[in-house]
Amino acid sequence: MPTRGTGDYAAGMAREQRVYAVVSHPEVRVHVRDLGLACCAVEFASAIGRGLLVPAEPSTSGAAVLVVSGTVTDALAPEVIAAWEALPEPKAAVSFGACSNSGGPYWDSYSVTKGVDRVIPVSTYVPGCPPRPEALVDALVALVVPA
Amino acid sequence: MSEIPHQARGAIALDAAACTSCMLCVKECPDWCIHIESHNEEVSEPGARRPRSVAVLDSFTIDWGLCMYCGICVEVCPFDALHWVPEHDYPAPDAQGLRHGIARLEEFGPS
Ligand code: SF4
Ligand code: SF4
Ligand code: SF4
Numbered sequence: 001m002p003t004r005g006t007g008d009y010a011a012g013m014a015r016e017q018r019v020y021a022v023v024s025h026p027e028v029r030v031h032v033r034d035l036g037l038a039c040c041a042v043e044f045a046s047a048i049g050r051g052l053l054v055p056a057e058p059s060t061s062g063a064a065v066l067v068v069s070g071t072v073t074d075a076l077a078p079e080v081i082a083a084w085e086a087l088p089e090p091k092a093a094v095s096f097g098a099c100s101n102s103g104g105p106y107w108d109s110y111s112v113t114k115g116v117d118r119v120i121p122v123s124t125y126v127p128g129c130p131p132r133p134e135a136l137v138d139a140l141v142a143l144v145v146p147a
Numbered sequence: 148m149s150e151i152p153h154q155a156r157g158a159i160a161l162d163a164a165a166c167t168s169c170m171l172c173v174k175e176c177p178d179w180c181i182h183i184e185s186h187n188e189e190v191s192e193p194g195a196r197r198p199r200s201v202a203v204l205d206s207f208t209i210d211w212g213l214c215m216y217c218g219i220c221v222e223v224c225p226f227d228a229l230h231w232v233p234e235h236d237y238p239a240p241d242a243q244g245l246r247h248g249i250a251r252l253e254e255f256g257p258s
Contacts, residue, residue: 023189047250050172066206098211098212098213098214099216100211101212101213101245102212102242103213104178104209104215105177105213105215107178107213115212115242117242122242123240124238124239124240124242125212125238125239125241125242125245126238127212127214127237127238127239127242127245128211128216128235128252129214129215131235132151132155132157132235134151134235134236135235135236135238138235138236138238139238142238
């Protein structure tokens, strides 16, 4: 079992940077670290399971993206900070779903962090409870390909 | 991109003309996502015994950063002013950007 609050658990989870090609935008490669904390993480898996994102060879350019999906609790917040700090620059964080956007359905809970942006800087907030896997792909593409 | 089912709960569109500012959605939303401001105006009609009081909607905001897409607001609205649309692609660069007012909610349009 991971030790609570040491930063080892989430940093370990996020250490593995995966590279995906975006099927709808074949030229786009995204370097993603997936920090799945609750039900929203299933939609990240679904984006891969449904073939919207496919594993690819790393490209030389491009920022690493930390995707925080699910409920951040105050107990887990140090792990999220550690995962963010473990990412090399350049980097960006995507808050995926209501829980990490604001606390979501648990915004009034004593134990839930009221948005992951209380502990790390967030570049894109994706709405949904959970958001669709397509919304993840759209947000990643928008982040990687400047409009 | 794969096709989004037409009944997908992507966003809730507002028909502001149908909204009577009755506040039912505001009260029933389990997450307190909806904020409404309105004022009353008196309308005097010729021959009426007394003026009527009519609520006028000033602002209607849904905070998608909080919303859990349960649909209770859509269900409780007695005037069909809220309805689901499959639109799902509206991330925001800051948390405030997930608060949509009347104009943006009307843009989602009829499904
Ligand atoms: S936003 Fe909804 S689906 Fe996502 S982790 Fe929170 S409760 Fe689960
Ligand atoms: S869908 Fe549910 S959570 Fe979202 S605004 Fe309507 S009642 Fe509130
Ligand atoms: S329940 Fe319907 S009519 Fe009443 S305030 Fe909400 S949207 Fe407007």
